[in-house]
Amino acid sequence: MTLxxxxxxxxxxxxxxxxxxxxxxxxxxxxxxxxxxxxxxVRLPPFWPExxxxxxxxxxxxxxxxxxxxMNTLIVAGCSTACSLVLGxxxxxxxxxxxxxxxxxxxxxxLAVSMFPPIATVSPxxxxxxxxxxxxxxxxxxxxxxxxxxxxxIWVMANFFRNLPPEVYAAxxxxxxxxxxxxxxxxxxxxxxxxxxxxxLVFIFAWNEFLLALTITVTTASRTVPVAIAMFPGLHEIPxxxxxxxxxxxxxxxxxxxxxxxxxxIEGLTMGSVKG
Amino acid sequence: xxxxxLEGVTKVFGASGRRSAAVRALDAIGLTIDDGxxxxxxxxxxxxxxxxxxxxxxLETADAGTIRFDGVRVNDLEPKDRDVSLVFQSYALxxxxxxxxxxxxxxxxxxxxxxxxxxxxxxVAASVGIESLLDRRPRALSGGQRQRVALARxxxxxxxxxxMDEPLSNxxxxxxxxxxxxxxxxxxxxxxxxxxxxxDQEEAMTMSDRIAVMHRGQLQQCxxxxxxxxxxxxxxxASFMGSPPIxxxxxxxxxxxxxxxxxxxxxxxxxPDGLSVGLRPEDLxxxxxxxxxxKGAATGAATTGPWIPGTLRFVEDTGRERWGDVDCGGQMIxxxxxxxxxxxxxxxxQTVAVxxxxxxxxxxxxxxxxxxxxxxxxVS
Amino acid sequence: xxxxxxxxxxAFVAPALILLSGVTVYPLLHVVWLSLxxxxxxxxxxxxxxxxxxxxxxxxxxxxxxxxxxxxxxxVSVALELVLxVSVALVLNRVRRARGVVMAIVLLPWxxxxxxxxxxxxxxxxxxxxxxxxxxxxxxxxxxxxxxxxNAAILxxxxxxxxxxVLLVMAALKEIPEDLYRAVxxxxxxRIGTFxxxxxxxxxxxxxxxxxxxxxxxxxxxxxxxxxxGGGPAGTTETLSVYAYELLFQTLQxxxxxxxxxxxxxxxxxxxxxxxxxxxxxxxxx
Ligand SMILES: Nc1ncnc2c1ncn2[C@@H]1O[C@H](COP(=O)(O)OP(=O)(O)OP(=O)(O)O)[C@@H](O)[C@H]1O
Ligand SMILES: [Mg+2]
Numbered sequence: 001m002t003l004x005x006x007x008x009x010x011x012x013x014x015x016x017x018x019x020x021x022x023x024x025x026x027x028x029x030x031x032x033x034x035x036x037x038x039x040x041x042v043r044l045p046p047f048w049p050e051x052x053x054x055x056x057x058x059x060x061x062x063x064x065x066x067x068x069x070x071m072n073t074l075i076v077a078g079c080s081t082a083c084s085l086v087l088g089x090x091x092x093x094x095x096x097x098x099x100x101x102x103x104x105x106x107x108x109x110x111l112a113v114s115m116f117p118p119i120a121t122v123s124p125x126x127x128x129x130x131x132x133x134x135x136x137x138x139x140x141x142x143x144x145x146x147x148x149x150x151x152x153x154i155w156v157m158a159n160f161f162r163n164l165p166p167e168v169y170a171a172x173x174x175x176x177x178x179x180x181x182x183x184x185x186x187x188x189x190x191x192x193x194x195x196x197x198x199x200x201l202v203f204i205f206a207w208n209e210f211l212l213a214l215t216i217t218v219t220t221a222s223r224t225v226p227v228a229i230a231m232f233p234g235l236h237e238i239p240x241x242x243x244x245x246x247x248x249x250x251x252x253x254x255x256x257x258x259x260x261x262x263x264x265x266i267e268g269l270t271m272g273s274v275k276g
Numbered sequence: 277x278x279x280x281x282l283e284g285v286t287k288v289f290g291a292s293g294r295r296s297a298a299v300r301a302l303d304a305i306g307l308t309i310d311d312g313x314x315x316x317x318x319x320x321x322x323x324x325x326x327x328x329x330x331x332x333x334x335l336e337t338a339d340a341g342t343i344r345f346d347g348v349r350v351n352d353l354e355p356k357d358r359d360v361s362l363v364f365q366s367y368a369l370x371x372x373x374x375x376x377x378x379x380x381x382x383x384x385x386x387x388x389x390x391x392x393x394x395x396x397x398x399x400v401a402a403s404v405g406i407e408s409l410l411d412r413r414p415r416a417l418s419g420g421q422r423q424r425v426a427l428a429r430x431x432x433x434x435x436x437x438x439x440m441d442e443p444l445s446n447x448x449x450x451x452x453x454x455x456x457x458x459x460x461x462x463x464x465x466x467x468x469x470x471x472x473x474x475x476d477q478e479e480a481m482t483m484s485d486r487i488a489v490m491h492r493g494q495l496q497q498c499x500x501x502x503x504x505x506x507x508x509x510x511x512x513x514a515s516f517m518g519s520p521p522i523x524x525x526x527x528x529x530x531x532x533x534x535x536x537x538x539x540x541x542x543x544x545x546x547x548p549d550g551l552s553v554g555l556r557p558e559d560l561x562x563x564x565x566x567x568x569x570x571k572g573a574a575t576g577a578a579t580t581g582p583w584i585p586g587t588l589r590f591v592e593d594t595g596r597e598r599w600g601d602v603d604c605g606g607q608m609i610x611x612x613x614x615x616x617x618x619x620x621x622x623x624x625x626q627t628v629a630v631x632x633x634x635x636x637x638x639x640x641x642x643x644x645x646x647x648x649x650x651x652x653x654x655v656s
Numbered sequence: 657x658x659x660x661x662x663x664x665x666x667a668f669v670a671p672a673l674i675l676l677s678g679v680t681v682y683p684l685l686h687v688v689w690l691s692l693x694x695x696x697x698x699x700x701x702x703x704x705x706x707x708x709x710x711x712x713x714x715x716x717x718x719x720x721x722x723x724x725x726x727x728x729x730x731x732v733s734v735a736l737e738l739v740l741x742v743s744v745a746l747v748l749n750r751v752r753r754a755r756g757v758v759m760a761i762v763l764l765p766w767x768x769x770x771x772x773x774x775x776x777x778x779x780x781x782x783x784x785x786x787x788x789x790x791x792x793x794x795x796x797x798x799x800x801x802x803x804x805x806x807n808a809a810i811l812x813x814x815x816x817x818x819x820x821x822v823l824l825v826m827a828a829l830k831e832i833p834e835d836l837y838r839a840v841x842x843x844x845x846x847r848i849g850t851f852x853x854x855x856x857x858x859x860x861x862x863x864x865x866x867x868x869x870x871x872x873x874x875x876x877x878x879x880x881x882x883x884x885x886g887g888g889p890a891g892t893t894e895t896l897s898v899y900a901y902e903l904l905f906q907t908l909q910x911x912x913x914x915x916x917x918x919x920x921x922x923x924x925x926x927x928x929x930x931x932x933x934x935x936x937x938x939x940x941x942x
Binding site: 012015016019020022023024026027029030033041042043044045047087088090091093094095098099100101106110112113115116117118119120121122123124125126127128143144146147148150151154179183204207208210211215225226227229230232240243244247250251254255257258259262263265266269270273 | 660662664665666667668669671672673675676678679680681682683684686687690743744747748750751756757758759760761762763764765767768769770771772773774775776777779780782784785787790815819820823824827865866869872875876878879882883896897900901904905910913914917918920921924928
């Protein structure tokens with residue numbers, strides 16, 4: 001068995017290397033590209049940048065719109081997260097702890113809504129936003145993103161609440177809390193890990209959202225990261241080096257989130273998909 | 277069918293783990309299970325019984341030692357190549373298969389023709405009484421029903437070795453007796469080597485040709501049920517086998533006993549120091565006594581043997597028998613409350629005498645090593 | 657359970673539901689209404705045309721090609737993702753050391769904005785300077801040839817969304833009791849038998865769920881194709897969502913564009929129904 005197992009072990013390690021390589025390869029290449037000079041971009045080999053240059057980063061950072069775009073995305077993602085977390089937690093509380101009648105149907109409906117293709121709703125939304133004069137404003141984006149993230153939030157949190165011991169809510173009520181008192185003082189603190197997982201997922205969703213942002217934003221005043229990258233200004237040729245540098249800068253927050261909260265993200269994703 | 281030999285078999289869990297202390301689940305176990313023998317492992321929870329079965333089945337690899345089937349080393353063989361069947365302690369039924377598919381599965385994997393599978397499943401289902409459950413899924417069964425399905429899945433084949441990990445633990449008392457008889461019948465009809473794990477010592481005693489008693493991963497004693505019961509190798513075996521458990525006397529109490537009348541008859545020639553004496557409850561009998569200190573004065577039935585005075589503290593009535601806990605000057609002694617005294621006359625708090633009915637089964641152990649003293653002088 | 661007045665219960669769900677229906681249900685109804693009209697804002701045309709937009713769909717070659725592209729994209733990418741997802745999950749399941757880091761790395765493609773990954777891949781796919789052709793050692797016109805362009809989009813989508821499949825499959829694997837693997841080995845199965853008789857059937861219900869999620873995502877695919885190929889070359893990679901976007905926001909045909917957008921919704925609805933039927937037939941989990 002030992003020899004046999006040794007062969008299998010080798011196979012497993014090479015499979016693992018392959019998987020990790022496939023996952024990180026494109027990102028690594030983007031990183032390498034971001035350090036190449038324009039001249040080096042159109043030469044391959046060499047594989048590695050020679051010479052190394054930070055010119056791309058300097059160009060990107062000097063661009064005044066970069067900070068604007070990052071701030072926009074941060075505001076949109078942050079506010080959307082807060083918004084859908086509050087609304088989602090309340091709804092999930094009513095659906096799972098208070099056991100509102102027809103909870104099954106509401107949850108099914110919420111799931112169905114999350115399956116809507118955004119393209120099917122984006123044009124009326126565009127018309128409404130234009131009508132309200134909210135075009136090119138962050139407020140519109142926050143409103144839409146937080147709503148589109150709601151189904152995810154409701155599902156994850158409803159499942160999380162359902163896994164709490166049912167006595168805690170009852171005990172809080174017996175001890176004299178009102179419904180909302182029990183919610184705020186007992187249920188929410190107990191579900192902090194679930195709320196956190198949901199928050200990260202919604203944040204990533206809002207950070208990455210493209211179609212709505214593309215239709216609603218016009219100028220850099222409200223442009224978010226995905227739109228900025230998609231519309232990266234190029235006069236004659238596509239400035240791959242600068243795009244690479246900009247992508248690296250603008251996705252660093254997400255990468256950091258993933259590395260720090262990998263376990264929470266996984267927990268949230270599985271909880272949103274597996275019915276409790 | 278096969279002779280199963282374990283030679284110095286050792287299994288350590290968590291050896292390569294970080295800080296967690298390694299568990300020696302099996303410590304240099306050596307024993308031989310004969311061809312066609314019904315062999316039982318008994319021992320307290322966590323002593324390594326399941327681990328032993330898993331090693332024989334090939335589900336775990338031994339860290340040291342050799343496992344042989346018919347003299348051939350099988351350490352490196354996959355479970356499927358060892359040709360064993362195993363009843364799992366957790367049943368391990370396939371949740372996505374019906375009972376019929378579960379039971380027929382070992383045959384299906386071995387590419388037995390469909391028709392043979394059907395007859396084999398029908399036969400074994402009848403034998404464990406699950407005919408009416410064949411089209412259900414495990415999820416829709418009670419614990420005892422699941423256990424019988426697990427048993428059927430093992431019995432459906434005729435392997436070289438049957439391995440059964442507490443296969444009757446979840447059945448009601450009557451069903452358990454029936455299944456015991458059924459297993460014995462199957463075994464007698466075609467004696468396949470069977471290694472059986474149970475925590476029910478009565479089951480082990482009645483079913484097995486030989487028993488291995490385990491404790492903390494170590495083999496304590498291996499022998500026929502009678503050997504294990506009559507000549508336990510150490511205090512652990514003596515106390516583990518037998519219900520209610522054996523009484524031990526040592527130290528000051530034993531010394532006082534030796535000073536008494538009891539002395540000359542029973543413990544002649546033994547120094548109380550370093551000695552531990554075991555007396556089984558069934559060899560002791562509680563009898564009502566009028567005076568607590570009467571020395572050798574038998575009041576009730578004419579018993580002339582040695583006896584110990586005490587106070588009855590607790591009575592346990594199993595329906596068939598009554599057992600009493602007697603406080604004999606600080607030492608609690610468990611003894612049978614025998615027929616004539618049993619009819620309501622013994623009461624808790626009453627002064628009683630404990631008779632030593634039989635002196636044949638007195639066990640002597642070295643108090644420090646807890647080993648059996650072999651070169652004991654023959655008792656009168 | 658302590659009785660709570662219905663009004664309180666409703667008060668807790670109402671805000672979320674109102675917002676949801678405002679932003680999804682209302683627009684959907686609006687789209688249905690739009691799809692029954694001929695509406696060209698630039699020419700100031702806006703009139704009711706009944707089902708004629710739907711009739712137009714059937715004769716619209718560009719729509720049919722977008723439909724075919726979407727179906728191809730959907731089928732191939734979801735199949736690949738499921739197969740890869742299960743394989744990768746089996747590999748990662750054995751990882752003990754540095755598990756957190758490995759999982760984080762595997763998650764990265766999923767977390768990075770689709771637009772960013774599309775740009776990344778577009779650069780790698782570049783026919784002249786792309787690292788893929790360099791590694792392959794031969795020039796493939798990835799984004800320029802009709803055959804490769806759609807497959808390139810699929811490759812990118814597989815890279816980006818397999819992590820999601822992996823996670824869910826790993827969650828399902830965790831639920832399989834160790835003793836089942838042992839039982840199947842004692843019963844005589846080898847590694848392949850173990851996979852076939854235990855692992856796969858027990859992961860199957862989860863695979864159906866994942867397939868539902870992934871298919872519905874793939875049917876409405878937009879950013880991946882829009883940024884990577886823009887629908888080109890010559891419309892050969894145009895999916896339904898991209899086509900609808902073009903109609904709505906570039907040629908401003910709100911009526912017909914809505915019809916195309918609605919077709920995406922109807923297809924998604926049909927697929928969900930189909931999957932639910934399959935799911936009901938599968939033996940439920942332990
Ligand atoms: N996979 C494992 N990893 C670590 N320790 C283990 C593992 N399996 C068993 N052990 C340890 O090995 C020892 C023996 O376990 P085993 O399951 O053989 O006991 P057992 O005699 O079958 O007990 P029981 O009667 O409760 O079934 C125990 O201390 C247990 O904690
Ligand atoms: Mg056990």
